[in-house]
Amino acid sequence: MRFDREIARDTTLTATKTDFGDLPDWDLTDLYPAPDAPELRADLKALEEKAASFAADYEGKLATLDAPAMLEAIRRYEAIDTLAGRIMSYAGLRYYQNTMDPARAKQMSDLQAQITDMTTPLVFFSLEFNRIPDDTYQAVFTAPDGPARYRPVFDRMRAMRPYQLSDELEKFLHDNSVVGAAAWNRLFDETMAGLEFDVDGETMQLEAVLTLLTDHDRAKREAAARALAEVFQKNVKLFARVHNTLAKEKAVEDKWRKMPSPQHGRHLSNHVEPEVVEALRNAVTAAYPRISHRYYALKARWLGLDKLQVWDRNAPLPTETPKTVGWDEAKATVLDAYAGFSPKLAELAEPFFNLGWIDAAVKPGKAPGAFAHPTVTTVHPYVMLNYLGKPRDVMTLAHELGHGVHQRLAAAQGELLASTPLTLAETASVFGEMLTFRKLLAETTDPAQKKALLAGKVEDMINTVVRQISFYDFEVRLHAARAEGELTPDDINAIWMDVARESLGPAFEYMPGYETFWSYVPHFVHSPFYVYAYAFGDGLVNALYAAYEAQPEGFQQKYFDMLAAGGSKHHKELLAPFGLDASDPAFWDKGLSMIEGFIDELEAMED
Template sequence: MTDQSKPSFNANAARKADVLPRWNFDAFYPDIKSDELEADKAKAAAMVKEFATDYEGKIAQLTGQELANAINKSKQIGDLFGKMGTYIQLRTVQDNTLGGELVKFGTWATEVTTATNFFGNEIKKLDEQSLKAMIAQTPDLQALEPWIDSVRRGIPHTAHEEVQKYSAQLSPEDGWNKLFDDLHTSLVYEFDGEELGLEEILDIVAGDPDPARREAAHEVFVEVMNKNSLIWAQVHNELMRLKTVDDRWTNFENPWDARHFSNNIKPEVVDALETAVKESYESIPHRFYKLKAALMGQDTLKPSDRNVNVFEDKQKRYIPFSEARDIVLDAYAEFSPEMAAKAKEFFDKGWIDAPVEKKKQGGAFAHPGGAALAHAMVMLNYQGTPRDVATMAHELGHGVHQELAKHKGDAVVSTPLTLAETASVFGEMLTFKSLLRNAADDDERRKLLFEKVNDMINTVYRQMSFYDFEKKIHGHYKANGPLTEEEFAGYWLEALGDSYGDAIPLDKDYGAVYGYIPHLVHTPFYVYAYTFGDTLVNALYTVYEEGSVPDFEEKYIKMLEMGGTLKPEDLKEMFGLDIEDPSFWNKGLKVIEDLLDELEELCEPLLEANQNATPKPKAP
């Protein structure tokens, strides 16, 4: 394990001297306008044309083997489009001036692939008994049964084919999404003599060590949100109107049912998760926020204090990229040499892009990289902080998952959102636990625990409060029609206030802050997947630490390889985890509670010192 107790050194000098990797695109294309890319575009268009000629209107007449061949050909088409689209997207991530190329490719790909829309519809129309007989008699079709099931389970929610084509070509949501994105791009936050963008002002709100500066930045942010509250309301109302129409044509009763369906999760499972999380508001997030306030010498927190790191490293030691790599790979290897070896490929083969650059997209992600035709790619914006090390562990978990599954489970059915975080959160937890075991002293342990609990509360509880807000506004719209600005604000304050408790009082100006959350606009009801995934993995990690499952590592690797073919019953069979048991979620939430218990115990001496240092009032 890398020694974390070494003395600090000049962070700026270390940052400048560090060598950060860039993506190697050898498995893709030499350039965005290369002959090779143009040749694959021509090849893909020809494959689509041939596929439509060979199969449109003929699926019902195919033998079992012919149907298997057709499905595999459709997947080959998807793989090629995925490889091309991945390359252009990743180049755009590196250089945002190439965004026009991505739009151009997306428009072309949509036009070309429309000719294959018949395929899923004709498979849905196949006679159930005849299809079952074909599958039973055809080994190649048996391997594709999960994909067939994923298509046919949509039969009750399939609009007429002409309606599908009309909706795809009209795409009314796109205009509202673009308005939302363009407005956020154009908004200016005037602060401290500078004109800042959204990410820049939020960075100050979340992490500036000066509380007065944080609060001033928060006031600027809230003011801009309120100035545009009419637009936030209009965008959300229009998107809810469109969703109401779409749900009516696709036979979904509740606004959130379509998301549960796409995640292949029963509504009652999500309801049980929601109940468990909300019932622990007082024992976990409320308690943590009160602890943070006490550590800061305050009775309550301001919203601008919510993300502040009380134990931030004042020396700002820069962790070199190579050291971060060793920390993560060592942690992975302690659990599984196979996982560590797969993760090491990302470093050795140029599958990571790490520098922070002006034209580069912010954040971090792992991309499957065009499925079987290429490989996964990880994007980081590495700045040498402990959080960057955790992010590296998280995204490498995604990358390892994508690589392990691409020739097996994900080659048949893609991993749903609710299970997509399995390897990433597990990898992050492995790294955190390794760092905690090797911490030099209580100061370092406090810092690690504080950051981890803070992050877990943001992932589990904050995202659930977003889901609560979505349910409130969509339920209101379905029952009563469009919401006013004040009604949006009221539901936001209620949902967030429930998760914050008395520790973070909110005023009415905070009611427009929902306007900056992109998931609420682009992917309704997406956010609970974060809560689901994190809590599921916490329970899984508990099973690992307990040692109650023989051959855990082997079963874990097999689970990752299963990709989208993994079913809830597989988790029960392999690890004894029954997500349909309402009490299951408490197992995952207890992981956060136990870490909070440990943090509180380590903080007791500090709180006592603070109390003793506070001047006592003189007796009258």
């Protein structure tokens, strides 16, 4: 079965020539042919008309709609959402290809402002919907000819009822967003993309410097770390201003909404109970001595050091042979690993390589990091990488393709139901990494290579679980401190160092300047409290993989069904077929025990 048009490399697609092969560039024409395309102008006009007519037809009337009329209203709302999402996906992806291009930045900003204005008449929808009496809501959403399939979306919406403001205030916040958080986000992105780092006389951008932190040459790692510290220190006042402003803006809105905590809104949007997140956080922090502290003490012995420096945290093992992985090899590795689980999984991933759905090369002005953008359910996702041929880049490819596959499968749910809560959004990505790792481990016979591979996986898991929960703690403490008043850069630095010492343990000492490394983490700016989703996803996948190993028969179909559900089910429903329950505190210990087991294997190799 094919999920797209015939998969064949289009000769019109472009690629960037690198030392690692010809790396694919995005082909954004599936969204719009060009930034000045008549199709884009037509969609903007249609969006304005559809939003205005929707408001004229339904404002003040939602509570009077019967089941079929409510279904029609929701479908119209979904179509508007899809149209706006398509426009902003195109503008956003073009911008992330080159954040230093003024024309791209202007187009994204202008379109964001236009769409905000056009969709202001729709603000009534969620506000009015949440005022529908419970009895009416129940009757409409259980009727056989009504919108029953959309109920999970609106149950989540109605969970916001206790925190809803007046219509006028909600419209004000909607209009003001473009000069509030969105503007500070853009300032952060453009500043970060424009930073230049002098590493031993060579001028580099952030992504390339961060990659040097995994270099075999310790002197290069140290030079990279010191270059990062120097530039972050020079810009720390600006980054402190960004964090102060965003934290205060959030505090003001939370105060008006009467949110019980700064992170509560994230839990609501994730459709996860605060106590589940707290159980995860407590399980991980309690495991710091058994996992990160123990592993880093082991690593210090491998490196022959009394103390690790920050530039040793992700250093390769001394016995590990430096390796550059070409793009074709990376592609084959991941697709083979996916196919080993299920041919369908590889088939879902293959078009990303052949149809211009991946932008892989490091380029001037390109946003750092990696992501999979779902765009809208009527198109397809796009994956962004900054591929530099490192073995970890192969795992990043496996990770982002997992997101892409998940997004493709969930697209059948439609725009409103496809979006997966952040707590489950990392499931397919981390599972894709695990499949790739397990395949490589099974094929490795050399003891030194096996040890290096296993150590690399432990470090990835520590970065995903321990580091992300420490990031979550950092955010919790930062927002709590900000509630007491303006934070100086030194205040934020101190919070960062407290969390670092707790999570990394006594094996480390810290160079001057490391205290500013909080400043480059984009999640703190773009998605407050997002980071626990990574740890949630890793723990969930570890438990899922254990279930797969214990009973592989029929697992694949249950797995695809879970991904295809998108946001249509609660995590309890999605995990029930596997016999798992994230609300059980012991659930998280299962995931953590897998990491401990890998460390046990590494310690046994010492004997």
